Amino acid sequence: MAKRKVSTKRKTVKKPKKSLKEKFTLSRQQKVVLGSFLFFLGIGLFFAFISFFFNWKIDQSEISEFYNRTSSPKNWLSKFGATVSHFFIFKGFGVSALILPVLTSLSGVYLFFDLNKKRLLGFWFWGVLVMLWISVVLGFVEKDGGLLAGVIGYESNDFLRDYIGFIGTVLVLAFFAIVYIVVRLRYTPEKISDSLKSTQKNIVKDYESTSKASTNGQAVSDNTVKNDTDDSGSSIKERIDAIIAKSKDYRKKDEDKEKEKEVAIKKEDTKEITLNPTVNDFYGDPKNRDNDVPEKLIIKSEDNPEDIAMEVETTVEEEVVENLSAKLVKDFGEFDPKLELGNYKFPGINLLKDYTTKTGGITIDQGELEENKNRIVETLKNYKIEIAQIKATVGPTVTLYEIVPEAGIRISKIKNLEDDIALSLAALGIRIIAPIPGKGTIGIEVPNKNSTIVSMRSAIASSKFQNAEMELPLSLGKTISNETFVVDLAKMPHLLMAGATGQGKSVGLNAILTSLLYKKHPAEVKFVLVDPKKVELTLFNKIERHYLAKLPDTEEAIITDNTKVINTLNSLCIEMDTRYDLLKNAMVRNIKEYNAKFKARKLNPENGHRFLPYIVLVVDEFADLIMTAGKEVETPIARLAQLARAIGIHLIIATQRPSVNVITGMIKANFPARIAFRVTSKIDSRTILDTGGADQLIGRGDMLFTQGNDLIRIQCAFVDTPEVERITEYIGSQKAYPDAHLLPEYIGEESGTSLDIDKKDRDKLFAEAAEVIVTAQQGSASLLQRKLKLGYNRAGRLIDQLEAAGVVGPFEGSKARQVLVSDLSSLKQLLDNE
Numbered sequence: 159m160a161k162r163k164v165s166t167k168r169k170t171v172k173k174p175k176k177s178l179k180e181k182f183t184l185s186r187q188q189k190v191v192l193g194s195f196l197f198f199l200g201i202g203l204f205f206a207f208i209s210f211f212f213n214w215k216i217d218q219s220e221i222s223e224f225y226n227r228t229s230s231p232k233n234w235l236s237k238f239g240a241t242v243s244h245f246f247i248f249k250g251f252g253v254s255a256l257i258l259p260v261l262t263s264l265s266g267v268y269l270f271f272d273l274n275k276k277r278l279l280g281f282w283f284w285g286v287l288v289m290l291w292i293s294v295v296l297g298f299v300e301k302d303g304g305l306l307a308g309v310i311g312y313e314s315n316d317f318l319r320d321y322i323g324f325i326g327t328v329l330v331l332a333f334f335a336i337v338y339i340v341v342r343l344r345y346t347p348e349k350i351s352d353s354l355k356s357t358q359k360n361i362v363k364d365y366e367s368t369s370k371a372s373t374n375g376q377a378v379s380d381n382t383v384k385n386d387t388d389d390s391g392s393s394i395k396e397r398i399d400a401i402i403a404k405s406k407d408y409r410k411k412d413e414d415k416e417k418e419k420e421v422a423i424k425k426e427d428t429k430e431i432t433l434n435p436t437v438n439d440f441y442g443d444p445k446n447r448d449n450d451v452p453e454k455l456i457i458k459s460e461d462n463p464e465d466i467a468m469e470v471e472t473t474v475e476e477e478v479v480e481n482l483s484a485k486l487v488k489d490f491g492e493f494d495p496k497l498e499l500g501n502y503k504f505p506g507i508n509l510l511k512d513y514t515t516k517t518g519g520i521t522i523d524q525g526e527l528e529e530n531k532n533r534i535v536e537t538l539k540n541y542k543i544e545i546a547q548i549k550a551t552v553g554p555t556v557t558l559y560e561i562v563p564e565a566g567i568r569i570s571k572i573k574n575l576e577d578d579i580a581l582s583l584a585a586l587g588i589r590i591i592a593p594i595p596g597k598g599t600i601g602i603e604v605p606n607k608n609s610t611i612v613s614m615r616s617a618i619a620s621s622k623f624q625n626a627e628m629e630l631p632l633s634l635g636k637t638i639s640n641e642t643f644v645v646d647l648a649k650m651p652h653l654l655m656a657g658a659t660g661q662g663k664s665v666g667l668n669a670i671l672t673s674l675l676y677k678k679h680p681a682e683v684k685f686v687l688v689d690p691k692k693v694e695l696t697l698f699n700k701i702e703r704h705y706l707a708k709l710p711d712t713e714e715a716i717i718t719d720n721t722k723v724i725n726t727l728n729s730l731c732i733e734m735d736t737r738y739d740l741l742k743n744a745m746v747r748n749i750k751e752y753n754a755k756f757k758a759r760k761l762n763p764e765n766g767h768r769f770l771p772y773i774v775l776v777v778d779e780f781a782d783l784i785m786t787a788g789k790e791v792e793t794p795i796a797r798l799a800q801l802a803r804a805i806g807i808h809l810i811i812a813t814q815r816p817s818v819n820v821i822t823g824m825i826k827a828n829f830p831a832r833i834a835f836r837v838t839s840k841i842d843s844r845t846i847l848d849t850g851g852a853d854q855l856i857g858r859g860d861m862l863f864t865q866g867n868d869l870i871r872i873q874c875a876f877v878d879t880p881e882v883e884r885i886t887e888y889i890g891s892q893k894a895y896p897d898a899h900l901l902p903e904y905i906g907e908e909s910g911t912s913l914d915i916d917k918k919d920r921d922k923l924f925a926e927a928a929e930v931i932v933t934a935q936q937g938s939a940s941l942l943q944r945k946l947k948l949g950y951n952r953a954g955r956l957i958d959q960l961e962a963a964g965v966v967g968p969f970e971g972s973k974a975r976q977v978l979v980s981d982l983s984s985l986k987q988l989l990d991n992e
């Protein structure tokens with residue numbers, strides 16, 4: 159027994175193990191201290207190196223006398239300076255070792271100001287390479303070895319010469335020089351030629367201004383061109399010659415035409431050169447001195463000055479117009495989606511009830527803990543499982559006893575005894591986790607005799623929720639270690655909730671909606687609420703014009719009628735497609751980037767762009783819906799669940815009956831995040847969570863949450879109806895939008911048929927479609943899609959036209975339409991008689 163140690167803790171906060179990266183991450187103070195050190199070290203080394211070049215001969219003997227304090231080297235940094243310099247310069251890289259103190263000081267500056275580490279690494283990498291290169295080059299030049307190249311430079315050079323010879327060494331060194339220029343300095347042949355071109359341009363400009371100044375509007379002689387520049391002068395000359403030759407050509411052709419005609423030759427580099435054959439113009443004063451008008455450079459022909467005149471027109475520097483979006487932001491500020499309800503006030507925390515005052519927080523009963531511990535130890539002993547250690551973590555509803563079995567006991571043995579242990583402990587709500595994922599321990603969760611209510615108030619007020627940098631933060635409740643559990647709905651991206659009746663599902667939904675109301679402005683999130691029970695979500699009617707979204711022309715925003723749900727789901731699908739188009743046009747990947755771009759006024763509302771609020775679809779009692787509408791709701795739900803994450807539509811689906819025909823494979827596959835309240839059977843638990851456990855919960859908000867891997871037991875935050883009422887009233891009493899957020903209109907198949915479709919408006923393929931339908935005796939749009947290779951919309955329209963023409967009967971739900979014409983000859987007759 160001596161070995162068994164029981165420790166009870168009110169709260170066990172496990173410090174996560176530090177990763178290797180964290181271990182080696184310096185604090186800000188450490189960085190400043192180390193930064194200063196390196197900076198001064200660099201300066202010290204620099205002085206030491208410099209003085210080494212003057213004193214190295216005198217100090218040579220001192221290097222071996224490092225420990226002899228009586229010797230006094232001449233180096234400015236004494237023994238240290240002499241030794242280090244000898245090492246880096248003489249034995250190392252020669253003169254190029256001077257790069258080292260620079261790099262060291264630079265590292266100091268980077269650390270001191272906490273600058274970009276990657277760039278510093280780049281400096282080191284290239285710095286060392288350059289140092290090596292210079293050292294080898296100097297070794298190449300300085301044949302006898304010495305201070306310039308250092309031992310490394312000399313030896314490397316020697317090595318290269320032995321293996322690749324003189325020419326090889328030159329080539330290798332040249333190659334590395336090119337690598338440096340291209341990779342580090344990012345110079346490419348194109349860039350170099352561009353910069354040469356621009357230099358040439360500048361020379362022309364300079365030339366032009368000088369010529370203008372010197373002649374004050376007089377013609378500039380050809381000689382000026384020649385003399386004005388050296389290298390590039392000849393190229394200008396060549397160009398001018400070419401132009402003059404061309405202009406002669408033009409002149410011949412244009413002699414009879416009007417004298418003033420100008421022929422513009424557009425050069426590659428956008429410099430316009432206007433050839434003017436009139437002598438008067440040639441000698442004339444430049445007409446335009448205005449800044450807005452291109453100035454003209456007038457050049458006289460070499461062969462025959464009387465013959466031809468040429469104006470070289472320089473391009474005017476265009477005014478740099480500020481980027482439009484930046485200008486808009488500068489003038490009007492960023493787009494603020496909240497502006498319309500600028501005075502909106504978020505509900506205060508005091509609208510929520512404080513339950514802790516009643517119960518005084520979690521009560522730990524030492525006796526209860528001791529009793530449970532003894533029962534666990536005894537029970538396991540009966541199965542010959544000895545315990546090395548046991549630890550208790552008291553949560554709001556359950557206490558987790560974490561057991562470390564005696565060495566040699568296999569966890570699988572305990573796992574096999576799971577049911578027996580639960581039976582022996584004989585308490586409702588026992589859950590055994592063997593092993594606890596990521597630990598070598600076994601967890602036994604035992605309910606507390608007195609559970610504590612986790613108030614919504616505490617969940618909202620928690621710093622974890624308040625400081626959550628999430629798109630759609632949900633404060634779900636508290637974990638077994640009493641920490642507030644906050645998740646991002648936007649990351650889930652959809653949530654499936656199940657639980658038998660009365661176990662806390664509706665409270666859970668209210669907690670989710672309350673979380674969003676406390677964190678998101680009405681402009682940022684909209685709810686689509688489906689509540690067939692007509693009771694749970696009705697309270698949210700009050701915030702219809704703030705937070706709800708609905709179909710146009712519907713009275714109530716909260717949908718209680720199942721047939722309306724189908725239209726709403728399809729409308730959401732249309733909204734999804736529209737949003738995808740908007741995202742595509744804006745060239746962004748998700749709603750967050752899109753909205754950021756819209757706020758920065760980079761997207762033009764005239765092109766259909768708008769600020770996109772998140773849309774959260776909540777379906778309470780999904781089972782009802784699936785039973786009545788089946789595939790018609792399953793398909794759009796699955797489509798939304800598969801695709802809607804990027805465009806900000808998130809689904810929360812709750813059901814009492816987690817049976818396989820409600821939570822189908824298709825639904826399950828698209829809802830990785832799930833919450834299970836207590837269910838009545840293990841099978842139900844499997845359906846919702848893919849594992850048991852939900853059947854062993856104790857109800858009243860006790861729940862299991864999974865986002866695809868681990869199961870987390872959470873006590874759901876409790877928010878009562880009066881609390882929700884107070885919040886919705888508070889929001890509802892404030893200034894609202896004129897209407898609920900309107901979803902796109904969806905015209906269902908049944909309502910899409912208007913029997914007075916004009917004959918003229920019929921599709922070109924109408925006759926062909928009628929033949930296909932009559933031949934197959936099957937009135938379905940998908941048949942047309944396949945046979946005529948059409949899109950769904952066109953096929954649907956054709957079916958409507960066929961109905962209007964009396965070829966097929968009306969829409970009959972999921973069944974194909976009845977074909978009213980028996981054969982092709984009757985069809986012909988019908989169409990001819992129209």
Ligand SMILES: Nc1ncnc2c1ncn2[C@@H]1O[C@H](COP(=O)(O)OP(=O)(O)OP(=O)(O)O)[C@@H](O)[C@H]1O
Nearest residue numbers: 658659660661662663664665814858859874875876
């Ligand atoms: N998180 C919670 N903390 C404490 N008590 C809770 C919690 N959740 C639910 N309860 C208790 O359980 C009762 C039933 O909860 P709730 O109405 O949410 O159940 P439900 O699963 O929605 O039932 P139904 O499906 O029949 O609507 C509540 O009235 C409340 O007393």
